[in-house]
Amino acid sequence: MRVAVVGIGAVGSAACRFLAEAGHMVVGFERFTIGHGLGSSHGESRIIRYAYPEAHYTKLMGQAYPLWDALEQAAGEELFVRCGGLFFAPKEHPELTGMQQALAVNHVAHQCLSAAEVTERYPALALAPHEVAIWQSDAGFLRAGAIVRAQARLAEKAGAELRENTIIESLTQLADFDHVIVCAGAWANTLFPEQPLPLTVTRQQITYLSGELTGYPVWIDAKSYWYGFPSDGRISGVKLARHIPQIPFDPDQPGRPTLQSDDDAALAYTATRFPSLGPEVTHHASCLYTNTPDESFVFDHPHPKVTRVSACSGHGFKFSILMGRLAADAAIK
Numbered sequence: 001m002r003v004a005v006v007g008i009g010a011v012g013s014a015a016c017r018f019l020a021e022a023g024h025m026v027v028g029f030e031r032f033t034i035g036h037g038l039g040s041s042h043g044e045s046r047i048i049r050y051a052y053p054e055a056h057y058t059k060l061m062g063q064a065y066p067l068w069d070a071l072e073q074a075a076g077e078e079l080f081v082r083c084g085g086l087f088f089a090p091k092e093h094p095e096l097t098g099m100q101q102a103l104a105v106n107h108v109a110h111q112c113l114s115a116a117e118v119t120e121r122y123p124a125l126a127l128a129p130h131e132v133a134i135w136q137s138d139a140g141f142l143r144a145g146a147i148v149r150a151q152a153r154l155a156e157k158a159g160a161e162l163r164e165n166t167i168i169e170s171l172t173q174l175a176d177f178d179h180v181i182v183c184a185g186a187w188a189n190t191l192f193p194e195q196p197l198p199l200t201v202t203r204q205q206i207t208y209l210s211g212e213l214t215g216y217p218v219w220i221d222a223k224s225y226w227y228g229f230p231s232d233g234r235i236s237g238v239k240l241a242r243h244i245p246q247i248p249f250d251p252d253q254p255g256r257p258t259l260q261s262d263d264d265a266a267l268a269y270t271a272t273r274f275p276s277l278g279p280e281v282t283h284h285a286s287c288l289y290t291n292t293p294d295e296s297f298v299f300d301h302p303h304p305k306v307t308r309v310s311a312c313s314g315h316g317f318k319f320s321i322l323m324g325r326l327a328a329d330a331a332i333k
Contacts, residue, residue, distance in 0.1 A: 001025070003331045004177040006168050006191065007184035008034050009041035010144070010317055011309055013151035014324025015181050015331075020158035024332060027177075028162040031187065034152045035145050038256065039185050040288050042145045043206070044234045046317035047218045047227060049085045049139040050108045053098030057319075058106045064322040068142065071321060075150040078143065083230055084217035085139025086125075088118065091132050095222035099134055111135040122216055124276050141218055141229055144317060151324075171306065179331040181307045183324075186251035186290045188298070188310055195302045200291045203249035204314065205262040208237035209270060210280035226269050237282030238274075240266055243314055245291050256286035289314040297323065307331055 001024045005012045008030040016028045032038055048068070052058045072079045089096040103110045113135055115127035127133065152162055171191055174180045182191055186201040216230040220243075228240035242265070263281045270277045292298065295313035302308055309327045311320045 001178040001332050002027075002176070004029065004174045004180045006174075006180065006182045007031075007187070008148070008152060008162060009039055009183065009185055010148055010320035011183040011311055011324045011327065012181070013148050013155060014321045015183065015327045016155035016160045016162065017151045017158065018325055018328035019331065020155045020160035022328070022332070026155065026160040028152075028155070028160060029166045029168050030162065030164045031167045031184075033164045034162065035149045037285070037287075038251070040290060041148050041185075041317065041320075043285065043287065044143060044145065045081075045141040045229050045232065045239065046144045047085070047139070047220070047229070048080065048142050048318040049087075049136065049218070049220075050103060050106070051085060051087050051099045051110070051134055051136050051139065052102055053095050055102040055105045058102040058108065060319060060322065062106065064319055065138070067321045067325060071147070071151065074154055077146065077150065079147050079150060080140060080142055081232065082138065082140040085136045086118070086122070086133050086217045086219045087136070087222055088127060088131055088133035088219070089222035090128075090130050093223055096132065096134060099222070103134070103136065108136065108138070124213060124216070124274055125219070126273055126275065135217070139218055141232075142317060171303070177305075179305050179307070181309065181327045181331055183309045183327065185310060186288045188290070188308065192302055192308070197298060197308075198293055199312070200245070201249055201251050202245040202247060202289045202291060203256065203286050204241065204246055204289050205258055205284060205286050206239055206241040207263050207266040207281055208235055208239050208283040209266060209277040210237050210282050211274075211277035213238050213274075213277075221273070224269070226273070228274075235283050237280075238277055240270070245289055245314070249288065251288060256288075258284045258286055299323065299326065301330070
């Protein structure tokens with residue numbers, strides 16, 4: 001089959017690779033350059049975890065983990081850092097209770113820790129006496145930008161043709177293909193003016209603060225939705241951000257501004273939670289969330305020869321390789 005893939009980010013690069021390695025003729029179209037910093041698939045790190053309040057996401061991660069392991073082996077480089085994950089909140093908080101139940105139902109090993117036990121393991125993190133945590137050893141982070149580049153490289157090695165700086169304005173441009181996969185992220189609706197999805201694009205900021213958390217896990221504050229990473233040696237400082245959609249943003253607007261107010265919010269949060277971090281901001285950057293109303297993913301067929309897919313709403317990168325696999329399978333059925 002001859003398949004077109006529109007958008008060569010995390011999902012699109014995976015779909016191109018899987019299709020090419022299966023022997024299909026693949027042409028990928030990227031409006032910018034592969035690995036660009038204007039969408040949602042760039043940067044040094046994205047959290048990967050089994051721990052979710054919803055059991056179906058935990059179950060899906062059981063399918064994604066082997067694909068990440070296989071990609072890392074095929075690429076011959078470190079793409080997945082297994083440093084463990086810590087998820088904390090007040091006792092009986094519904095997010096944490098849901099994570100415990102989802103992990104148990106899916107038979108994923110984990111530990112429940114008291115605030116004192118967390119302090120003993122990770123003294124830089126300050127939990128209140130009424131807070132508890134879940135520790136899960138398989139969590140860690142994915143090297144996002146490197147993953148997109150690696151998948152694109154492997155796709156081309158298998159015979160895919162990847163065209164950068166090429167904008168597809170209408171599906172009629174791709175009429176000669178047997179199937180089209182659209183994984184254009186924030187630009188997805190531009191190809192479906194008569195069948196738009198309820199997507200909202202927002203600008204999100206990540207902030208690196210001075211200090212070190214060497215040997216620490218990734219972490220999520222399940223009450224406030226702040227999350228962060230250990231020091232990884234790529235960018236000076238410690239990365240953190242907040243998983244709450246910000247104001248709507250036009251993805252065609254030039255540049256991706258960073259705001260002092262976002263850096264100030266990160267500093268205010270860490271003053272009590274990680275008092276050893278800061279006060280300097282060593283790096284900051286912005287990316288895009290493409291949000292659905294319920295934070296679910298998009299996977300549908302608006303036309304018989306078209307698959308529309310997006311690992312939406314800021315928590316989808318860890319699933320992107322699985323969605324690329326499913327999109328490739330759907331294209332060749």
